[in-house]
Amino acid sequence: MQKFGGTSVGTPERIEAVAEQLTETVRAGHKVVVVVSAMAGETNRLLGLAHQIDSRPSTRELDMLAASGEQASIALLAIALIKRGYPAVSLLADQVGILTDNKFSRARILSVATERLWQELEQGHIVIVAGFQGRDIEGNITTLGRGGSDTTAVALAAALKADECQIFTDVDGIYSIDPRICSGAFRLPLVDSDSMLELASLGAKVLHSRSIEYAATHQVPLRVLSSFKPDQGSLICYQGAGMSLPKLTGIACQKDEVWLQLTGISSALQTQLFKEFARQSVETDLFTLLGPQQIGFSLNRSDLSVVEDLCRELAAKQSFDWLVFTGLAKLSIVGVGVKANPAVMAVVLEQLQALAADPVTMQCSEIKLSVLLLERHLASLANELHRLLLIEEI
The missing domain is CATH 3.40.1160.10 (Acetylglutamate kinase-like)
Known part of the structure; x- marks a missing residue:
């Protein structure tokens, strides 16, 4: 195939x-x-x-x-x-x-x-x-x-x-970061499917995230190659493949992000809103409970008009307020060693401080750490984190 x-x-x-x-x-x-x-x-x-x-x-x-x-x-x-x-x-x-x-x-x-x-x-x-x-x-x-x-x-x-x-x-494979953002990007010969799914869903454009989901579900051997340069490319591998993989896989960057903050929205309306998101296939990320009846989440700008229409419909039933913050980008560090290594968070915080870049929000899970920040800081932060975390390997 x-x-x-x-x-x-x-x-x-x-x-x-x-x-x-x-x-x-x-x-x-x-x-x-x-x-x-x-x-x-x-x-x-x-x-x-x-x-x-x-x-x-x-x-x-x-x-x-x-x-x-x-x-x-x-x-x-x-x-x-x-x-x-x-x-x-x-x-x-x-x-x-x-x-x-x-x-x-x-x-x-x-x-x-x-x-x-x-x-x-x-x-x-x-x-x-x-x-x-x-x-x-x-x-x-x-x-x-x-x-x-x-x-x-x-x-x-x-x-x-x-x-x-x-x-x-x-392109000739999966890279540690978008080469257009960081000149030090290097190709990954092997990528585990969990990390690849995170990279794809977080902005790495080489593969569609649904294709990774489907491949993982059916254990399809999946390889990314260049149409213009003969090479082995990058192989997506699966758990138990017995291959040595790096603790940190790569950094994904996603521009045109939006942060939506809703205040005074009841738990019932929150449930109804996210059911509508599911029905209309609106993807959100970095969901945060900010306080009683106050939530925040990120989404791509392309979905903003749909989301605001839904908010207006629900607010007509029970009043609540929302604020939209644009001009944002999401940077995500992906790999099996993210949460287990506190030094990763320390480096991220240090670099944010050096850039005077206050993040809108941050979240960490088992294999990713995501930061939402002003888009103008994205390239500088990405380059420094790539150097420190993936080349020098703290």
Whole structure:
């Protein structure tokens, strides 16, 4: 099982290069199913068109529109393979039988049919499947959210019991920190699945967090490789694999964070609010009980309008106040040794003091320590913590 992202198929020339790579895999004796994203920038272009027409378009129609990007890229890749004399067939997720729930733009995969896939493979075809999409029980086209093609690839690999799920992208593996933020970032040859899930959910963009969840649940061997440079990449491993792993894995950085502080909200309304978050797939983090009927939590700015609409609806039933703090970023240190090593917290506090950067909130769990702070302090703090914690290894 192989998956190629948008940059890997971003131009006709790159599609031709992917076709060459796939033919090499076939010549090595492998049956190939490949998942492909839309060409780089295409999904944004399509969504931009929708928002020119309506600032808050129907989510069902957005999914119908966004899913069309993958249809173009899988057909183009099939054409490139057929031109080379290799039989190939492109299939939409609906043709494969990828069933999802009905949460448009953030759907979750419920099941994957394999009959059509095995039929095509037995006929000697290279099967090219559209990532990022599925259908619900009513036959509506759904999409899996940003990075959802990773989840498609892992789900197909699990269903087919593939030897390995290889995610080809524009980077050559998982890094200790985003190289765009810290020039000292280094590649991690091995990453445990728990740490990888934390990194993905906390801002590391190489893999979609749902794909890690799915891979861990089904124990899918998962490797991240570069489309442009042959290498072993980074392997996601699982508990009991017998591999030596570092105590601290990496640092994840997430910009465009928002802190929402609610005052005078009853426990009943708190419960109702978070049930609505679950229904609408709004992800929150760093939940803090600030006092009687006072809570705070972080979320991505992209979800703010939905959350504020929900707050207005509930406040109409029982009055409460809320404050929104923007211009924030979240930095998270991830690894099995975070909580067990008090020196990690000491270093973080020392560096925050040196930058005169008062955090909005901090939280520590078994394998992560997260700090919410002003975005302007993020790069400086990230670089110093990376040097002290991951290079010098206190």
